[in-house]
Amino acid sequence: MFDGLLLLGQGIGHFLNPQSLFNVVWATLLGLVIGILPGLTATMGVALLVTLTYKMAPDQAILTLMCVYLGAIYGGSRTAILLNIPGTPANAAAALDGHPLALQGKAGLAMGLATTSSTLGTLVGIFFLAIIAPLLSEAALKFGSYEYFWLALFGVVISGQMSGSDTPLKGYIAGILGLLIAMIGMETLHAHQRFTFGIQALGGGIDLIPAMVGAFGFAEILSAMKRRAVAQIAAVNDRVVPTLGEVFRYWRTIIRSGLIGTFVGIIPGVGEDVGSWTSYAAAKRASKHPEEFGKGSQEGLIAAETGDNAVVSAAMIPTLTLALPGSAAAAVLIAAMYIHDIRPGPMLMVENPAFLYQVVAMLLLATLANFIFGLSLTKLFIKVLMVPRERLMAVIYVLCVVGSFAITQRMFDVYVMLCFGIVGFVLREMKYPMAPLVLGIILGDLLDLNLRRGLQLTNGDPSPFFTRPISAVLCLVIVITIIMSVPAVSRRAGAVLKRQMS
Amino acid sequence: MDTTNTPGDEAIRSRADLLTALVLLALGLAVIYLSWTMPRLEARRINPATIPGLVPLVLGVLLTLCSALLAVRSWRIKAPGAWQGLAALLVTPEARRVLAVMALALFYTLILVGWLPFWAASMLFIFSFIVLFEVVLTDAPMPLLQSAVWALGIGVAGGTGIYLVFARVFLVRLP
Numbered sequence: 001m002f003d004g005l006l007l008l009g010q011g012i013g014h015f016l017n018p019q020s021l022f023n024v025v026w027a028t029l030l031g032l033v034i035g036i037l038p039g040l041t042a043t044m045g046v047a048l049l050v051t052l053t054y055k056m057a058p059d060q061a062i063l064t065l066m067c068v069y070l071g072a073i074y075g076g077s078r079t080a081i082l083l084n085i086p087g088t089p090a091n092a093a094a095a096l097d098g099h100p101l102a103l104q105g106k107a108g109l110a111m112g113l114a115t116t117s118s119t120l121g122t123l124v125g126i127f128f129l130a131i132i133a134p135l136l137s138e139a140a141l142k143f144g145s146y147e148y149f150w151l152a153l154f155g156v157v158i159s160g161q162m163s164g165s166d167t168p169l170k171g172y173i174a175g176i177l178g179l180l181i182a183m184i185g186m187e188t189l190h191a192h193q194r195f196t197f198g199i200q201a202l203g204g205g206i207d208l209i210p211a212m213v214g215a216f217g218f219a220e221i222l223s224a225m226k227r228r229a230v231a232q233i234a235a236v237n238d239r240v241v242p243t244l245g246e247v248f249r250y251w252r253t254i255i256r257s258g259l260i261g262t263f264v265g266i267i268p269g270v271g272e273d274v275g276s277w278t279s280y281a282a283a284k285r286a287s288k289h290p291e292e293f294g295k296g297s298q299e300g301l302i303a304a305e306t307g308d309n310a311v312v313s314a315a316m317i318p319t320l321t322l323a324l325p326g327s328a329a330a331a332v333l334i335a336a337m338y339i340h341d342i343r344p345g346p347m348l349m350v351e352n353p354a355f356l357y358q359v360v361a362m363l364l365l366a367t368l369a370n371f372i373f374g375l376s377l378t379k380l381f382i383k384v385l386m387v388p389r390e391r392l393m394a395v396i397y398v399l400c401v402v403g404s405f406a407i408t409q410r411m412f413d414v415y416v417m418l419c420f421g422i423v424g425f426v427l428r429e430m431k432y433p434m435a436p437l438v439l440g441i442i443l444g445d446l447l448d449l450n451l452r453r454g455l456q457l458t459n460g461d462p463s464p465f466f467t468r469p470i471s472a473v474l475c476l477v478i479v480i481t482i483i484m485s486v487p488a489v490s491r492r493a494g495a496v497l498k499r500q501m502s
Numbered sequence: 503m504d505t506t507n508t509p510g511d512e513a514i515r516s517r518a519d520l521l522t523a524l525v526l527l528a529l530g531l532a533v534i535y536l537s538w539t540m541p542r543l544e545a546r547r548i549n550p551a552t553i554p555g556l557v558p559l560v561l562g563v564l565l566t567l568c569s570a571l572l573a574v575r576s577w578r579i580k581a582p583g584a585w586q587g588l589a590a591l592l593v594t595p596e597a598r599r600v601l602a603v604m605a606l607a608l609f610y611t612l613i614l615v616g617w618l619p620f621w622a623a624s625m626l627f628i629f630s631f632i633v634l635f636e637v638v639l640t641d642a643p644m645p646l647l648q649s650a651v652w653a654l655g656i657g658v659a660g661g662t663g664i665y666l667v668f669a670r671v672f673l674v675r676l677p
Contacts, residue, residue, distance in 0.1 A: 051668070052667070052668070052672055054672065055674070167572075169568055169572050169575075170572070172568050173526060173565065173568045173569065173572065176568065177526075177565070180561050183557065183561070189552060190543055190552070190554060192554040194554055194555075194558065195558070221603065222600050222604070225599050225600065225635065226596045226599055226600050227596070228595060228596065228599070388636070390631070390636050391632055391652065391656050394627065394628040394632055394656070394660070395628060395660040395664075397607055397610075397627070397631075398624045398627065398660060398661070398664055401610075401611060402664060402668055405677045406674040409675050411677060418607065418608070422604065430515070430522055448557040451557060452557070455549070455551040456551070459551075460549055460550065460551035462551075
């Protein structure tokens, strides 16, 4: 406990120098701008910035990326409130009540409430990151191949189930496609080349950064440029800074949404949008005025913004302790950590215990910067919204090319980015979620290696996968999740539950 | 976010789902075949339970099953006129805008980069992109001269700015 506090103090002290503070300021501002501009997502921003942090010291690079990530998730609420277009998918729930509030002439108050609830949500997530991560890390040291196999599968299945906006089937298909992409290249157990078709460049497999830049960058550009109409910006004539009473009137909602966001963040691959919608739905169910939701409810806006920001910090729990990304942007952060020789996973607390608390310190600094900029630079950020996308997207595409090329300096990665962009756009238009696809690419190797290594250890006997306690629980959860995604089963289960409760 | 779905959209999506499901079904079957014919490495005395094709084979089977389910589900939805609706979607102004972005991106990436210095290729791309979307592929066209001046300014600033920041300040090699 005291060791943890000491390490946290050291972590904060580590970043209290001009260079770190300068990086916090510019990266948070950039993150806010990325979040504010419709068509640019947090994942895209982090993926593009990896290239720029390539030559930085590891701690400064991760600090910069973390600030961009947090800033973008928070900044998206501006667009949701003023334009009714979520800046990032995570802010879709915030648009439901934020924009009606803006139409009622309360745009400033809506943005102020979004800022304070985002800050409080992040703080709840940070609190649990500092408490849970060391414990989970310790527990994860006992995990073997069997548990890691189920964890990888769990991540893809849950992500497919929860992010499939149309049907879980599409989420599962996206997850399987991601896992198949991860199979390309040399496998690690017997060094055999799979699905390379004699193409030398495919031997090393598909790199995550170009794939992410394509799926979240180029595909976003195509989606943004597809739209013809430009939305009208709501006017901001009222005060931006809310009173303490306005915020803490909803303390129950803030705590509930913070806890929900933290729980969603811990589940690998689920991400901010699910955290935001789940918090919103829970707040509506518990509210004394559910009829106001969707018509400008302050409670709804607070719930959505607290929920999605709590996910950001909580997503770092599986990211750092298990190397399983809690969200799509966290997946890019894992790739960035590997680039900078930081190995997330259970051994992190053994090899580099200070880093976990440095991440906590990074999140605290980013939150503080978000809070200050969010409340003080409102008018300036509205000007950012006026940049025409025609002028912006051309420059963003050039950055996509640079971002894909620079890490391994191969044109092949730029072609990978192009393919993922076009295929990602088509899949997105067909309502296939991108998160399970990306998670599949990340977790594919973990799943494949641990399944076959486990079977190698038992000489082909699969029973330990089902008999070891943690494995058995994970297996059961996966089976129940899949069964519950069958419409007929979930309908019947819902009816039984309703009967039991009445 | 578009949350309004008319019945027409649903019908068209069901047919688009059917098409993608068939493509994915073919992909699943191809993966099964390629995994099944993958070397079993018997000469290296590899345990059959750890062969390289094991996981891809399982994934191929799962992809085939899921896409078959999606195909059946989509086929069962009654969607009169949906095929025509789907075909009409390919010739809308939105589709033209998407195709134009793809064409410009492919031309820039596959031809201009490598043929011209990176900064020059980027300037040309940014200039053409802005002029095309502000003057031609838009509902409210901007005067050509005004758009060209903006495009030139952003092209020069973007092309040289990205080059200077990445190549000179951060010492990253550019294509």
